[in-house]
Amino acid sequence: METETTHYLAEHIEPGITTGKLDHLADQYIRSQGAVPSSKGYDGFPASICASVNEQLVHGFPGRRKLNKGDILVKTRQFTMSHAIRQYIENPNRGIPEQGSRLKTGIKLAIESMIQIGSRHVGTLEDNWTVVTVGLVPCARNGHTKTVATDGMDIFTKLSA
DSSP: OHHHHHHHHHTTOOTTOBHHHHHHHHHHHHHHTTOOOSSTTGGGOOSSSEEEETTEEEOOOOSSOBOOTTOOEEEEOOOOOOHHHHHHHHSTTOSOTTOSOOOOTTOEEEEEEEEESSOSOEEEOTTSSOEEETTOOOEEEEEEEEEEETTEEEESSOOOO
C-alpha cells in the first residue's frame, strides 16, 4: 500500500501544492483502497503522512506550507522500529553481538539514512514531532520500509520505473 500511495502522490507534487493537500490526497487514496493510514492518530500524530520539507529532517506535520520548485520533500509514514535497532541507533557501539532482541518474521522496519549540511545536531519544533536541522539548513533522507521474511527482507517502498 505504501508504494502505491507514493506513486499516487508523485502525480500531484508540483510547485504551489501544500503539504496539507498532499496529506488529504493520501488519506483519501489509502481509504479508497480499503485501508487505514497507519500514522494517523499514532501516539497523537495528526496526519496520514509525514511531509518533511527542506530543513525538516523527519516527522513534518502536513499543513499550509506550499512547495516551491527545488524543495526537498520527504513523504514518510510511521512504522514500528525493533527495540534492538533502536538501542543500536541511540547507543551506537554499546551493544554486545548476538545479544538482545531477535528480529522476528513479520516485523516492519524503517531503515533510513539522514544527511544534512553542516552540523550533525538537530532540534525539535514545538509540535514535539518535527525534527529540523540546526541553522535550518537543507537536508535529505533516504530509506526503505522492510519486513523481515523467512527468506530475507521484503522491501515495501522500492519504486519501480
